[in-house]
Amino acid sequence: MDYKIVIDAGHGGDDPGASGNGIIEKDLNLKISNYMYDRFRELGIPVKIIRSTDETISPTERVDxxxxxxxxxxxxxxxxxxxxAGGAEFSYHYII
Ligand SMILES: [Zn+2]
Structure with a gap:
């Protein structure tokens, strides 16, 4: 089977996700996701990305x-x- 890949960068915009040590989760998620997207494209694997900028997306919109x-x-x-986030920091988190 030829698989297709959808990459979702978690959080974004008004929703920063977890933070600690000067790192904001939404930004790191985006960097990782953009890297993966570019790499899959280079390999000729069908791929789409849910967000490629720092954008607020509601859970419903993300699923759509x-x-x-x-x-x-x-x-x-x-x-x-x-x-x-590691350690004792509380972080709000959802994963679809
Ligand atoms: Zn998260």
Missing amino acids: RVLDAFGNSNDVIVVSNHIN
Whole structure:
């Protein structure tokens, strides 16, 4: 089966995700996601990305974008990038 990949950079815009040591999760998620997107494209693997900028996306909109990318079938792999904060810091976190 030829798989298609959807990359989701977690959080974004008004939703920074976890933070610590001067790192904001939404920014690191975006860097990782953009790198993955470019790399899959270089390899000729069908890939789409949910956000490529620092953009606020509601959970509903995020799901819509995932489903719009290649439809909902079992040859689609969705990678949702998140980075957890370590230690005792509390962080709000959701993963679709
Ligand atoms: Zn997160």
